Amino acid sequence: MSVGAEQIIAVSGSELDSLADIFKAIGDPGRLKIVHSLLARELCVHELAQTVEMTPSAVSHQLRLLRGLKLVKRRRDGQRIFYSLDDAHISTLLSQALEHVREG
Amino acid sequence: MSVGAEQIIAVSGSELDSLADIFKAIGDPGRLKIVHSLLARELCVHELAQTVEMTPSAVSHQLRLLRGLKLVKRRRDGQRIFYSLDDAHISTLLSQALEHVREG
């Protein structure tokens, strides 16, 4: 499903703004760690907090933002709420960016 | 040159920070417009300023940041300095993110 450069150029202003929102979201170290942690498997808030070394409150705040952008989704299991990636493209995004970093 | 999800998971903390820097860079609407404009062809500061509707000074400030991250490069031609993308992955990054936006 990849697109050519020609199509990339034809992007509306609002689409660019939406893109910026997504990039800004994973442009924060804490949120990027969260998303990165969810690449492996779904995690509850408590587990995420330990993994990324943030307070549950801070994680919850950031998850709310990520959820608003449809980057993560959640499901309840008893008292816990498990979060997972809501977007198949995210892992591809990360891999592409990773190539840049590792080549640079 | 694509990598699988397994390798994406094995990312060091500093690599994640570098990734966050890149995403944060193109997470700003102004800078994203700049990068997007450079997808088509190299542009001088003056042209960029008109294209993205920012002052030459503001554009220059942002180009400095993008250049520090090796996302754009420049070449002088007389009085003008032409900027272009310094990273083949950027267009792929944009296309992947664009798919998310358009599917969502």
Added chain:
DNA sequence: TTAGCATATGAATAGATGTTCATATATTCA
């Protein structure tokens, strides 16, 4: 050299943002 254009840069400021803290909501189990 001087004038003029293009770009860069430093300082200042206004606005955005991530975290913390206190509190609220929700679920489970005794």
Added chain:
DNA sequence: TGAATATATGAACATCTATTCATATGCTAA
């Protein structure tokens, strides 16, 4: 019901950041 655990949320605060303005630098052509 009540206690304990998990998550969410609002307000406040400190930090970060993008732009503006003034000024400096660099190049070209008289």
